[in-house]
Amino acid sequence: MKKVFGVLLVALLFVGCKQKITPAEVAKINGYWEIEKVVFDDGNEKKYGVNESFDYFQIDKNNSGIRKKVMPQLDGTFLVNDTFENVKVRFKDDQTFLDYNTPYMKWSEEILTLTPTELVVLNAEKKEYHYKKTGAIKLDDYGKKTK
Template sequence: MKALLFGLVGLILWSCNQGKVEDTHLLNGYWEIEKVEFPSGETKTYQVNTVVDYFLLTGDSSGVRQKVMPQLDGTFISNGDQEPFRITSRGDLLYLDYNKEGVTHSEQVISLNQEKFVVINKDELIYYYKPFKKFELK
């Protein structure tokens, strides 16, 4: 039953795939998690993020991901820890394949455009990102 459900979710996600290899440049920049959807259907929404993901493409199909903490003055603090990734295409699907010190994992890109970035991992967690907007003090 679980395999059937995973297959169905994969088919739905595949049919909705909006990430294209030529669009990967849109990944560059700061992204914050908007919500996470669990396999059970539950959703966790994030109103405020103290840590955001910074993606930097360093080549045609490679890059690094880094967790950074936005500051009120518009700067970011990082511990310098970067996770290298490679963008791969498997059939019509786009993946971010991470490999840090021999530890590997992949995320399938469901959608990537200027307004959103959505991935699913092996645990069937779907992460919805939006571009990070700097804090505004009023």
């Protein structure tokens, strides 16, 4: 009986600890995000070492904007193209979603975690994408990283 009670208590803690994202916090998503890992629904993970592209989000006060793939260059610039996804932030009950659309398809991801340095989203295939906030890469002086 004690084991059952313990399991229920732990389960309630996980449910109760889910982050509720407010409209004021949505601005944290603006900027460059680098994927760190993907966690699959069976618990397996795929870690990413070096990424050739970052996701760039620009969301306005009306909770709509774009997501774009950008490729960082060693001189601090980004290679970009005209391809992007329209994004709308949607709040439903205690959940927050990113609703994407392009001329070809529509899909949604639930935001599980959003801090100034971390973003975790869950897609329809139950894959969690873990991102870290990043910025331009600029290497000068024989490979020394500069700010």
